[in-house]
Amino acid sequence: MDVYSLTWIIPLLPLIGLLLAAAFGKKTPEGGGYFVVASIAATCVLSLTIAYQYLTTANGVPVEASMTWIDLGGGKTLDVGYYIDGLTALMLIVVSILCTLIVIYSIGYMHEEGERKRRYYVEIALFVTGMLGLVIASNYLMMFIFWEIMGLCSYLLIGFWYYKPSAARAAKKAFLVTRIGDILFMIGIIGLFGAFGTLNFRELFDPAQIALVDPNLFAFSLLCLFGGAIGKSAQFPLHDWLPDAMEGPTTVSALIHAATMVKAGVYLVARSMPMMVHTPDVLIVVAAVGGFTALFAATQALNNPNIKRVLAYSTISQLGLMFLALGCGGYIIATAGADEHLLELGNTGYMAGIFHLMNHAFFKALLFLSAGAVIHAVHTEDMRRMGGLSKKLKITSFVMLIGCLAIAGIPPFSGFWSKDLVLESAITAAGVNPWFWLLYIGGVIVAFMTAFYMFRLWFMTFKGPEGEAARHAHEAPAVMWVPLAILAVAATITGLFLMFPGTGLPGVIYTVSPEGHAIAGETLGWGWIEKFFTAWPTYVSLAMAVLGIGLAYAIYYKKSIKVDNVASGSLKGVYNLLLNRYYFPQMYDGFGTKVIYGLALVIDWLDRKVIDGVVNGLSFVAVRSGQTLRRIQTGMVQTYATVVIAALTVILLLMYLLGGL
Amino acid sequence: MIPQEYFLTLAAILFVIGAFGVLTRKNAIVVLMSIELMLNAANINFVTFAAYNHDLNGQVFALFSIAIAAAEVAVGLAILLNLQKQSDTINLADLKLLRW
Numbered sequence: 001m002d003v004y005s006l007t008w009i010i011p012l013l014p015l016i017g018l019l020l021a022a023a024f025g026k027k028t029p030e031g032g033g034y035f036v037v038a039s040i041a042a043t044c045v046l047s048l049t050i051a052y053q054y055l056t057t058a059n060g061v062p063v064e065a066s067m068t069w070i071d072l073g074g075g076k077t078l079d080v081g082y083y084i085d086g087l088t089a090l091m092l093i094v095v096s097i098l099c100t101l102i103v104i105y106s107i108g109y110m111h112e113e114g115e116r117k118r119r120y121y122v123e124i125a126l127f128v129t130g131m132l133g134l135v136i137a138s139n140y141l142m143m144f145i146f147w148e149i150m151g152l153c154s155y156l157l158i159g160f161w162y163y164k165p166s167a168a169r170a171a172k173k174a175f176l177v178t179r180i181g182d183i184l185f186m187i188g189i190i191g192l193f194g195a196f197g198t199l200n201f202r203e204l205f206d207p208a209q210i211a212l213v214d215p216n217l218f219a220f221s222l223l224c225l226f227g228g229a230i231g232k233s234a235q236f237p238l239h240d241w242l243p244d245a246m247e248g249p250t251t252v253s254a255l256i257h258a259a260t261m262v263k264a265g266v267y268l269v270a271r272s273m274p275m276m277v278h279t280p281d282v283l284i285v286v287a288a289v290g291g292f293t294a295l296f297a298a299t300q301a302l303n304n305p306n307i308k309r310v311l312a313y314s315t316i317s318q319l320g321l322m323f324l325a326l327g328c329g330g331y332i333i334a335t336a337g338a339d340e341h342l343l344e345l346g347n348t349g350y351m352a353g354i355f356h357l358m359n360h361a362f363f364k365a366l367l368f369l370s371a372g373a374v375i376h377a378v379h380t381e382d383m384r385r386m387g388g389l390s391k392k393l394k395i396t397s398f399v400m401l402i403g404c405l406a407i408a409g410i411p412p413f414s415g416f417w418s419k420d421l422v423l424e425s426a427i428t429a430a431g432v433n434p435w436f437w438l439l440y441i442g443g444v445i446v447a448f449m450t451a452f453y454m455f456r457l458w459f460m461t462f463k464g465p466e467g468e469a470a471r472h473a474h475e476a477p478a479v480m481w482v483p484l485a486i487l488a489v490a491a492t493i494t495g496l497f498l499m500f501p502g503t504g505l506p507g508v509i510y511t512v513s514p515e516g517h518a519i520a521g522e523t524l525g526w527g528w529i530e531k532f533f534t535a536w537p538t539y540v541s542l543a544m545a546v547l548g549i550g551l552a553y554a555i556y557y558k559k560s561i562k563v564d565n566v567a568s569g570s571l572k573g574v575y576n577l578l579l580n581r582y583y584f585p586q587m588y589d590g591f592g593t594k595v596i597y598g599l600a601l602v603i604d605w606l607d608r609k610v611i612d613g614v615v616n617g618l619s620f621v622a623v624r625s626g627q628t629l630r631r632i633q634t635g636m637v638q639t640y641a642t643v644v645i646a647a648l649t650v651i652l653l654l655m656y657l658l659g660g661l
Numbered sequence: 662m663i664p665q666e667y668f669l670t671l672a673a674i675l676f677v678i679g680a681f682g683v684l685t686r687k688n689a690i691v692v693l694m695s696i697e698l699m700l701n702a703a704n705i706n707f708v709t710f711a712a713y714n715h716d717l718n719g720q721v722f723a724l725f726s727i728a729i730a731a732a733e734v735a736v737g738l739a740i741l742l743n744l745q746k747q748s749d750t751i752n753l754a755d756l757k758l759l760r761w
Contacts, residue, residue, distance in 0.1 A: 635760025638692075638753060642684050 003053045004063050006046060007082040010092070011133035011146075013043035018125035021118060030107055031117025036125045037103050043132065044096035051089040058084075064202050066138050076197050081138035083201050087270055087354065091135040094361050095260050097490075099128045101483040102255045105369055108480035109251050109376060120160060124255070127153035131260045135267070139199040140189045143268070147185065147232070150261045151178055157256060158248040170244035177241040177588075181231015184224045185268075191221030205274040219279045225272055226286055233265025233319045236293040240584045242316055243300075246308040246381075250372030253308060258315050258364040266322045266357050273330055273350060280334040287327025287429070291439035294320030296582075298449040302456075303578050307371050307383050310457050311364070314407065317446060318360045324439055325353030325422040328429035335432050342432075349425025356418035359494050363406035363415060366487035367454075370400035373480055374461060377473040383457065388466035392473045395481045397462040399488040404458045406491040408451035409545045414495035417528075419447060420538055427537060447541045451548025459556035498528050668709040676702035689744070689751040693737050700730045 017039025021032030028034065054063065066081025103124060110117055130149035137143040159171030193199055195213040203209060210218070229235070234242035245257050256262070269276070269286060276282055294317045301313035329349025336342035373396045374389060375381055390397040406413035409420070423443045430436035475481070532538050554560050577583075675698055682695025704723045711719025741751050748756070 633760050635757030636754070637756075638684055645680060645684070 003050055004065070004082075004084065007050055007065075007084065007136055010043050010047055010050070010136060011129045013039045013046065014125045014128040014132070018122050018129070021121045021125060025118030025121065030111070031113075031115075031119075031121055033103075033107050033110070033117060033121045036121040037100075037107065039125065040096075040103050040128055041100050043128070044100045047092040047096035047132070050084065051092045054084050054089045055086070062202070064138055064200075066200060078141055079139055079200055080142055081200075082136040083138035084136065087267075088135055090354065090358060091267060092132070094358050095131055095135060098259045098361055098365050099131070099255065101486060102251055102259070102365060102369065103128075105254075105372070105480050105483040106251045108477045109372055110249065116160070120157075120249070123153050123156045123160075124252075127157070127256060127261070131264070134264055138201060140192065140201075140204075141199050143271075144185060144189055147228075147264060147268075148182065150256070150264065151175065151182065151232075154178070154245070154256050154261055157252040158245045160248050160252065164247070167247040170241075170247040173588075174241040174245050177238050178231040181228045181238055181265075184231070185228025188221045188224030188226075188228060191217055191224060195221060201271070207278075210275060210278050215279075218275075219282055222272060222276055222279055222282045223285065226269060226282065226289075229265030229268045229323075230289065231265070232268070233262050233323070234316050235265070235289050235320060235323060236296055237584075239293060239297060239316050240581065240588060243309045243312040243581070244585075246306070246312050250308065250368060250375055253312070254365050254368030254372065257312065258368050259361040262315060262319060263357055263361060266319060266326065266353065269323065269326050270350070270354055270357075273326065276330050277334045280331055283327045283331040283334055284433075284435075285327075287324050287331060287426075287436070287439060290320045290323025290325075290327055291426070291442045292320070293317070294324060294446045295442045295449075296320075298446045298453070300578050300581055301453040302449060303575060305384050306381050307374065307386075307457060307461065308368075308381055310383075310453055311367055311371060314367075314450065314453065315360075315364055317450065318356070318364070318407070321419065321422050321443065321446065322353045322356050322360070324443065325349055325356060325425050328422075328425040328436060328439070329353060331429050331436075332425070332432060342428075345425075345428045348421060349428060352418060352421030352425050355498065356415075356422055358497075359406070359414035359418045359491075362487060362494050363403045363413075363491040366399060366484065366491050367403040367407065369480075369484055369487065370396050370403060373476040373484065374400075376476055376480070378467075383460040384467070386461045386467045387464045388462070389473055390462035393462070393475055395475060396484065397458075399481075399484045400458060400462070402488045402491055404454040406495075407454050408549060409447055409541060410549075411542075412492070412495060414491055414493070416542075417495035417498050417532070420532060420541055423447070423537055423541055424535070444540060444544055448544040448548045451545040452552050455549045455552035456556050459552060463557050665709060665713050668705060672702040672705040672709070675699075675705065687752050687754050689741050689753055690738075692753065693734065693741070696737075697730060697734070700726060 014036070017036040020035035020039070024035070025032030062083060062085040064081065064083045066079040068077045069080045070078040072078065103121075106120070106124070110120055113120065127150060130146045130153060133146035134143055134150065137146060155171050155175040158174050159167050161167045162171070189199065192204065195217045196204055196209060198204065231238045234240075242257060242262065246253050248257075276286070297313045297316035297320060301310045301317065304310050304313065326349075329346045329352065332342055332346030332349055334346075336346055374386065374393065377393055377396075378386055378389070380386070402413065406415040409416045411417075423440060426436055426440040426443055430440055476484075580586075679695045679698030679700075679702060682698065683692050686692050686695060704726050707719045707723040707726065709719075711717060711723070744756070745751050750756070
């Protein structure tokens with residue numbers, strides 16, 4: 001039996017779990033959570049089956065099936081369907097495994113929430129539907145629909161504790177800020193439809209079609225698509241909603257705001273890459289925004305005292321690295337022409353972005369869930385009140401250490417492999433365009449900062465004297481630490497997927513063109529290790545990581561450098577600037593109260609004075625003329641008769657005089 | 662033979678007298694009588710043209726017209742009677758309910 005024909009069931013299964021949880025959640029344990037866990041586990045099995053089938057048999061040829069949803073006439077249709085290629089298969093694996101693990105973890109984490117658990121599980125199930133639907137979508141319209149479902153779930157789940165004003169505010173902010181990106185995404189879709197007359201990936205990715213369309217409209221549409229990705233993936237300047245989104249439950253932060261939904265923007269750019277390689281300028285924008293955001297967000301993670309916010313800034317920063325890799329890789333492909341060596345390097349850069357997406361999904365979910373276990377134990381998110389937890393939370397502190405090593409880029413943990421490939425793609429792109437050196441240097445600084453703030457977090461939480469909140473801490477239940485252990489294994493080994501047998505990871509996820517697949521098919525296998533450890537950039541980033549860890553060790557464990565001196569001394573200004581998030585919330589507010597409110601006042605004036613004025617004026621004329629004209633109706637029959645006869649006389653007279661009679 | 666114009670002129674004078682009565686008299690009964698004058702002016706025309714054109718259709722039409730006039734007077738007088746009962750007047754100047 002053709003297993004692909006079951007693809008449409010993937011997003012449907014969580015929906016069934018949703019209905020069961022909604023219907024029976026009040027009477028079943030954990031608010032119907034077990035229904036949702038079962039349905040997501042089932043969809044995970046199905047996703048893995050389909051991904052396995054694709055990866056072992058398809059040889060890089062996308063599998064696609066669509067049917068007409070709306071017929072617009074003139075041969076133009078809007079379709080629904082699925083589109084499976086290497087990227088889809090990889091996303092299916094990552095997303096379904098992570099969703100399953102995090103929902104299982106939720107059973108333990110949300111145990112004390114009481115009545116509201118049902119709401120939580122229903123919203124999570126809807127979210128999983130959205131994410132899986134986005135991944136398998138065969139056209140941009142479907143993608144957009146599922147994209148919006150995720151946005152809704154993000155809003156609902158950030159505001160899960162809606163009775164807290166800060167949570168309600170954060171939910172609103174997340175919804176409104178991502179909305180800007182969503183509007184750009186929609187403009188991009190409309191632009192593409194205008195240019196191509198279709199939204200199906202299969203037709204849009206055809207180079208022969210791309211050669212025919214208006215290049216300006218094409219580039220503009222792609223830029224707008226990237227705008228959507230900026231909003232969803234919290235890139236500069238629409239980044240500020242993500243730290244606030246940490247007001248939601250930690251499982252939500254792990255699932256939506258670290259592992260899956262924020263990756264949707266990266267996925268969108270990766271998905272659009274076959275079109276973007278025809279517009280190098282757009283790719284420069286992608287790389288620059290990504291590189292800048294990576295650095296910009298990393299600085300804000302340096303001194304934040306809130307454990308989840310540090311992770312949130314770290315997420316933004318790592319997402320920036322993914323965009324950097326996609327931008328660099330795509331740029332190299334765009335400028336390579338027929339040079340096979342450059343094409344292969346560009347493909348490696350593109351692959352690095354997606355590879356980093358996968359690795360980051362695993363280790364950041366691990367970090368968030370570990371942080372969740374810590375918060376569950378100490379009931380605070382303030383790291384200054386923690387400390388010395390490693391004695392009481394042995395498993396958590398160990399798995400979190402693995403997560404920190406992975407994100408800091410220490411071999412053989414997963415982050416090392418993908419982060420180095422990202423930086424390598426920047427160096428390769430710099431060979432084409434020297435400006436990319438800036439992005440490489442930024443990336444190296446990010447590597448240093450990442451290692452520093454992650455180990456600052458780890459030392460502050462788990463080492464040192466016992467903090468006031470740590471006294472009654474206890475290890476999390478098995479339903480929580482088992483997923484953590486699985487994720488820790490994943491964070492250790494997913495980097496080794498690079499040495500996949502057969503076509504290798506580059507061959508698996510190359511989607512830009514069939515020729516590219518053939519080029520990428522030359523696998524290095526275990527040769528990757530040799531390639532890594534004979535190249536100088538590897539040692540630069542390794543040194544940076546070790547330096548960062550050492551600095552964190554010196555400051556937060558040995559206390560040989562007094563951090564208070566920095567906070568109150570010469571660097572006080574910088575310290576406060578970072579703590580205040582570069583005053584971005586104030587800028588958003590200022591923008592909102594000055595520009596948008598001013599605009600609203602103008603529109604209000606227009607509405608009240610001009611539009612209402614026209615309407616009122618029209619009605620005034622009608623009423624006044626009616627009042628005047630009704631005087632004619634005297635009610636005197638003889639007056640009417642006089643008018644009739646007089647008129648008739650006049651008409652007859654005229655006809656007689658003018659010769660009509 | 663008396664020329665046709667004499668009869669037509671007589672009819673026209675009668676018609677104008679009737680129209681004037683309809684437009685100026687305030688008493689509804691007088692207005693009704695004026696309408697009779699106008700109808701009879703039309704009857705004279707019918708008979709005149711019938712006689713001068715040797716066509717009996719005109720005379721038949723005059724007979725019809727007289728019969729209808731009788732019926733109309735019956736209906737009109739009944740309306741006036743009801744009007745008198747209801748509003749105590751048949752003065753047309755006072756009967757102006759259908760207005761602004």
